[in-house]
Amino acid sequence: MKIAVCAKVVPDASAHKRLDPATFRLDRSGESTLNPTDVNAVEEALRLKEAHEGEVTVLSLGPPKAMEALRKALAMGADRTVLVSDDGAAGSDLLATTALLAAALERESADLVLFGQASSDADGAVLWAAVADRLRRPLISQVANLKLEGGELIGKRQTEFGYDVIAAPLPAVVAVSDAINEPRYPSLKGIMGAKSKPAETLSLADLGVDAAAAGEAGSRTKVLTLTPPAPRGDQVRIEDNGNAAEKIVAYLAERKLL
Amino acid sequence: MTALVFLEHHEGELEKGGLGVLARARAIGLDAAGVVLGSGVGEVGASAGGQVYVCDDPALASPLPQPRVDALAALVAQSGADTVLFAASVLAADVAAGLASRLGAGLNWDLTDLRLEGEELVGVRPALGDTVIADVTWVGAPRFGLVRSGAFEAPESSGDATVESFSATFEDFSTQARMLEQAHEEASGPSIEDADVIVAGGRGLGKPDNFALCEALAKELGGAVAATRAVVDAGWYPYSAQVGQTGKSVSPKLYVACGISGAIQHKVGMQSSGTIVAINKDPNAPIFDFADVAVIGDVEQILPKLTELVRARNA
Numbered sequence: 403m404k405i406a407v408c409a410k411v412v413p414d415a416s417a418h419k420r421l422d423p424a425t426f427r428l429d430r431s432g433e434s435t436l437n438p439t440d441v442n443a444v445e446e447a448l449r450l451k452e453a454h455e456g457e458v459t460v461l462s463l464g465p466p467k468a469m470e471a472l473r474k475a476l477a478m479g480a481d482r483t484v485l486v487s488d489d490g491a492a493g494s495d496l497l498a499t500t501a502l503l504a505a506a507l508e509r510e511s512a513d514l515v516l517f518g519q520a521s522s523d524a525d526g527a528v529l530w531a532a533v534a535d536r537l538r539r540p541l542i543s544q545v546a547n548l549k550l551e552g553g554e555l556i557g558k559r560q561t562e563f564g565y566d567v568i569a570a571p572l573p574a575v576v577a578v579s580d581a582i583n584e585p586r587y588p589s590l591k592g593i594m595g596a597k598s599k600p601a602e603t604l605s606l607a608d609l610g611v612d613a614a615a616a617g618e619a620g621s622r623t624k625v626l627t628l629t630p631p632a633p634r635g636d637q638v639r640i641e642d643n644g645n646a647a648e649k650i651v652a653y654l655a656e657r658k659l660l
Numbered sequence: 661m662t663a664l665v666f667l668e669h670h671e672g673e674l675e676k677g678g679l680g681v682l683a684r685a686r687a688i689g690l691d692a693a694g695v696v697l698g699s700g701v702g703e704v705g706a707s708a709g710g711q712v713y714v715c716d717d718p719a720l721a722s723p724l725p726q727p728r729v730d731a732l733a734a735l736v737a738q739s740g741a742d743t744v745l746f747a748a749s750v751l752a753a754d755v756a757a758g759l760a761s762r763l764g765a766g767l768n769w770d771l772t773d774l775r776l777e778g779e780e781l782v783g784v785r786p787a788l789g790d791t792v793i794a795d796v797t798w799v800g801a802p803r804f805g806l807v808r809s810g811a812f813e814a815p816e817s818s819g820d821a822t823v824e825s826f827s828a829t830f831e832d833f834s835t836q837a838r839m840l841e842q843a844h845e846e847a848s849g850p851s852i853e854d855a856d857v858i859v860a861g862g863r864g865l866g867k868p869d870n871f872a873l874c875e876a877l878a879k880e881l882g883g884a885v886a887a888t889r890a891v892v893d894a895g896w897y898p899y900s901a902q903v904g905q906t907g908k909s910v911s912p913k914l915y916v917a918c919g920i921s922g923a924i925q926h927k928v929g930m931q932s933s934g935t936i937v938a939i940n941k942d943p944n945a946p947i948f949d950f951a952d953v954a955v956i957g958d959v960e961q962i963l964p965k966l967t968e969l970v971r972a973r974n975a
Contacts, residue, residue: 419788531757540836560899564843622766626795642957647965
């Protein structure tokens with residue numbers, strides 16, 4: 403089975419994230435890392451490969467240096483990485499990103515395309531559904547448990563109302579929840595071996611994607627202005643001396659919140 | 661500007677989130693109609709007021725996103741709507757993104773407000789953990805928007821709707837995923853998406869049984885119970901109640917955080933709440949950096965008293 407994992411390289415959790423005030427784009431100059439919930443998708447791909455054999459490709463879109471962070475997936479056990487990197491792709495919104503990823507995925511003709519949950523920088527949880535529609539494949543998202551039985555995927559999906567169980571034939575697109583597994587740590591052997599695994603970088607031209615469909619030209623949303631959030635009002639501090647509950651009630655009553 | 665608002669429904673009732681978005685769309689001057697999709701949903705949309713489109717088809721029986729993309733794409737074409745808005749949910753996010761891809765249009769998500777500036781629709785989108793507020797818009801039409809839970813209040817009543825049926829054809833790939841077992845969680849009280857008041861619990865509750873303290877207070881406040889990722893992972897409370905980066909983003913009028921440290925992953929899901937009351941025995945807990953009321957004390961002591969006082973006021 404061929405599995406493609408779509409993964410994003412995001413600023414490291416310790417980095418101060420900022421949007422460039424001129425371009426409104428995220429400043430990606432600092433330390434970066436594999437988006438934490440995408441690591442769950444890599445892990446799930448490796449488990450499926452271990453159970454059913456196959457190949458795991460990790461596919462990403464980002465600046466050239468994103469390749470460094472993608473090596474973590476290779477060290478965990480993925481077979482190869484493909485990075486779509488092109489100045490013309492910078493500033494892509496959901497629609498432009500979908501066009502680029504779908505073009506890269508079509509080259510892979512994977513049986514299963516896996517996504518992680520929301521990215522830690524854009525907080526979106528939307529890409530997989532757009533890609534599934536573009537590829538015209540069935541979709542199961544928010545999957546907390548995934549099995550392959552008789553050539554069919556069975557996913558347990560987290561919803562507001564509990565768990566749905568959904569089946570879909572291959573080829574399919576699946577987005578996993580971070581509850582699905584505990585990702586492994588790369589072994590020393592894995593880290594050493596990662597260096598010799600195939601790591602391919604593709605341009606828009608390589609993908610045959612028109613420049614008008616990528617980056618800002620291919621985007622259908624834009625940022626108008628950035629402003630700092632309004633500060634919250636003064637804080638009321640209550641040390642509990644046995645009467646905290648009364649003080650909370652008084653505060654809420656005064657603001658008509660009861 | 662003609663807008664469609666996706667009205668999600670559960671057990672025969674419209675969800676408040678969609679009704680709130682519909683009310684807001686109408687209030688800012690959009691010519692907005694509701695859309696109800698499902699099987700056997702004839703009367704479900706009748707309380708949404710104004711114009712409501714209904715597609716009643718067995719292909720829409722299960723709450724799966726892809727047939728809904730087909731139906732909405734058909735309705736956008738038939739109605740000439742230039743805007744489609746959704747209240748965020750697991751289902752709505754998939755439908756909105758699929759539709760944006762299908763129609764080659766823009767989607768903005770996590771919106772906390774919408775306004776018209778002349779002929780331009782502008783959304784307010786807190787970004788990077790709500791550390792910066794972006795005003796966003798769309799290039800061309802149609803425009804698609806996902807609104808953060810709790811951003812707009814649903815009216816008490818929207819009045820009777822004029823219901824118009826429409827039909828759709830479904831793509832082969834859209835109907836390949838099938839529901840084997842649909843969730844039926846017994847819900848008591850409002851869901852966290854719909855609640856004006858949320859009482860949330862974290863590790864600092866000490867033990868799973870202490871969620872009963874949160875539930876008792878939530879009941880008296882007419883609210884819902886939420887949980888942090890740590891306690892959901894530990895199996896203390898179901899995922900459907902999880903607030904934070906990998907759960908729901910909510911903005912109720914009142915958020916009572918009980919034994920929650922306030923890690924960034926939780927903060928991003930609740931910091932746009934109206935009033936935040938935090939109870940924690942650690943005076944250095946990060947949640948006190950952004951709570952309106954910082955209560956340093958033991959939740960096991962304070963919550964039962966608080967519940968009793970609220971009950972007395974309600975009586």
